Amino acid sequence: MSDSEHHPITQLLNAAGRGDAGSGEKLWTLVYNELRGMARQQMAVEGPGHTLQPTALVHEAYVRLFGHTHVDWADRRHFFATASLVMRRIRVDDARKRKRIKRGSGETPVSTEETPDPAVFEQDPAEVLAIDEALEKLKSIDPRKAQIVTLRYFAGMNIDETAAALDVSPRTVDGDWRLARAWLHRELSKGDTTLDNL
Numbered sequence: 001m002s003d004s005e006h007h008p009i010t011q012l013l014n015a016a017g018r019g020d021a022g023s024g025e026k027l028w029t030l031v032y033n034e035l036r037g038m039a040r041q042q043m044a045v046e047g048p049g050h051t052l053q054p055t056a057l058v059h060e061a062y063v064r065l066f067g068h069t070h071v072d073w074a075d076r077r078h079f080f081a082t083a084s085l086v087m088r089r090i091r092v093d094d095a096r097k098r099k100r101i102k103r104g105s106g107e108t109p110v111s112t113e114e115t116p117d118p119a120v121f122e123q124d125p126a127e128v129l130a131i132d133e134a135l136e137k138l139k140s141i142d143p144r145k146a147q148i149v150t151l152r153y154f155a156g157m158n159i160d161e162t163a164a165a166l167d168v169s170p171r172t173v174d175g176d177w178r179l180a181r182a183w184l185h186r187e188l189s190k191g192d193t194t195l196d197n198l
Contacts, residue, residue, distance in 0.1 A: 013073040016066070024066065035061060035083060041156025061086045081147070081165045084155030091154070092132045095125035134187045138180060145180040148173055 009030050015023035039054035039061070064086050065079075073079045131153070139146035144166070151162045159177070163170040 007076050009076040009079065010073075013076065013079055017072050028062065031079070031083075032058065034080065038080075038084060038155045038157075039087060057087055057090060060090050064090070077165045077167065080155075081151065084151050084157070084165075088132070088150055088154040091128055095128035095132075098125040099129065130188055130191055131184070134184050137187065138183060142176075142180075144168075145176045145183070148176050149180050149184065152177055 009027065012023045012027040012030065016027055035058045036054055039057040061083055065083060073082075135146050135149060138149065147166060148162055151157045151165055152159075157165065159170045159173050162177075163173045166173070
């Protein structure tokens, strides 16, 4: 059994997968702060008119991760890598909604959290969508590099955390991250999108 399999989160994920109802609450308590940290890092670059706050993003991600389908989580790495992808999808959906509102669909943005989070919100929804589109293209060329960008940019993981999540060396992540960033900058510049924070 690997160290990852001995981790309390992995054990609770396995128990939840076997249908142990009590493990879900314990799991939520253990993963909440890490998920909130991921959400805060993602939302720190959001722009005006956002409809999500970090707490709401965490809760929506948790519902999508556990609410409707049964998933056999390999370990905590698998769980957090999947959580970052789910948060990315939620943010992309939110960006699409904000873009429709900006075009005058008549919808009014509503905050999904009463007390605003103190994060700074700067990112345009068009930028989120451009990054998502470029990432889908990168995924078809090199899935691991796309996964690294998702974990680094959308989940806010550092090199070591990303390496642990993907079970590769930090050196591999660092090299792939540099190449993926250069590729994304070239790809995004074709559509006049520039990313200073990527």
